[in-house]
Amino acid sequence: MTDQLLLGRAASAAILTINRPERHNALTFDMFRRLPGMLAAAAGLPGVRALVLRGAGTRSFSAGADITEFAAVRATADQGAAYDEAVTAAEEAIAGFPHPTIAQIHGYCYGGGCGLALACDVRYAAPDARFAITPAKLGIVYPLRSTKRLVDLVGPSRAKIILMSGAELDAGRALSLGLVDEVADDPGRAVAEFAALLAARSAVTQRAVRHTVQRILDGQSFDDEEQGRLRAAALAGPDYAEGVRAFLERRPPSFG
Structure with a gap:
């Protein structure tokens, strides 16, 4: 079959x-x-x-x-x-x-x-x-x-x-x-x-967007500790560093 x-x-x-x-x-x-x-x-x-x-x-x-x-x-x-x-x-x-x-x-x-x-x-x-x-x-x-x-x-x-x-x-x-x-x-x-x-964009951002949108659909309407942790982790992560560096160097970012 x-x-x-x-x-x-x-x-x-x-x-x-x-x-x-x-x-x-x-x-x-x-x-x-x-x-x-x-x-x-x-x-x-x-x-x-x-x-x-x-x-x-x-x-x-x-x-x-x-x-x-x-x-x-x-x-x-x-x-x-x-x-x-x-x-x-x-x-x-x-x-x-x-x-x-x-x-x-x-x-x-x-x-x-x-x-x-x-x-x-x-x-x-x-x-x-x-x-x-x-x-x-x-x-x-x-x-x-x-x-x-x-x-x-x-x-x-x-x-x-x-x-x-x-x-x-x-x-x-x-x-x-x-x-x-x-x-x-x-x-x-x-x-x-x-x-x-x-595939050319940040997977970190994409995961956070999907999670955040679902939380909104489930009734969340304000920032809380969970959302703060998401944002802090992104800020400390390699995608943020690469995104800023690529912008300053006028080239497409290369996310891992």
């Missing part, structure tokens, strides 16, 4: 590909369970500065969870809880990846597949991308953390519309709502260029 999750590399970016194109890259329970380990392997690749999550083939990023297996793996309350735990662990592994994460989206981006995309820092979409989050079509309730990511991006009222209706959104509508950050005719090229730009 072809491996349903593929880990590759392009320059400074790890590439994680959902690889079931014959099923619109629908995600099985086993694939959700394997994702944290795959992400840990990606984080361990030397020189990696970003993660790109994408779908194989030309038709879909991911059509979401493979509902055809629900009768076997999600039929009881205990099975449902275990399934939700696997999905949450996969999303949290993306959100907690040590470097910036980018979703490269084409075609269908539905349900659990969309949840993985929302766990990324940034989302680039092709003009043919189509989005839907569909618990109301199945009579299920998503975990709070997954729902919060949607609310953080589009706001509470729009999140309710998306979740209660399960309606499909085209790429333009998704962009206007804030569900995606850019619609590009060639999202692969746009993602590669953005990943290269990230």
Whole structure:
């Protein structure tokens, strides 16, 4: 059987590909369970500065969870809880990846597949991308953390519309709502260029930005000791010294 999750590399970016194109890259329970380990392997690749999550083939990023297996793996309350735990662990592994994460989206981006995309820092979409989050079509309730990511991006009222209706959104509508950050005719090229730009910038700053933004989304609204430690560590670190030195020498910085 072809491996349903593929880990590759392009320059400074790890590439994680959902690889079931014959099923619109629908995600099985086993694939959700394997994702944290795959992400840990990606984080361990030397020189990696970003993660790109994408779908194989030309038709879909991911059509979401493979509902055809629900009768076997999600039929009881205990099975449902275990399934939700696997999905949450996969999303949290993306959100907690040590470097910036980018979703490269084409075609269908539905349900659990969309949840993985929302766990990324940034989302680039092709003009043919189509989005839907569909618990109301199945009579299920998503975990709070997954729902919060949607609310953080589009706001509470729009999140309710998306979740209660399960309606499909085209790429333009998704962009206007804030569900995606850019619609590009060639999202692969746009993602590669953005990943290269990230690799030229300070990883210290990027880690701190991701951490700080998440704290703000979780309700933090003022500087505290934790934020002070982040800033002090950056000031004492080699990236700050190199950034200032490069500016004075009128050259691009070379961060470690």
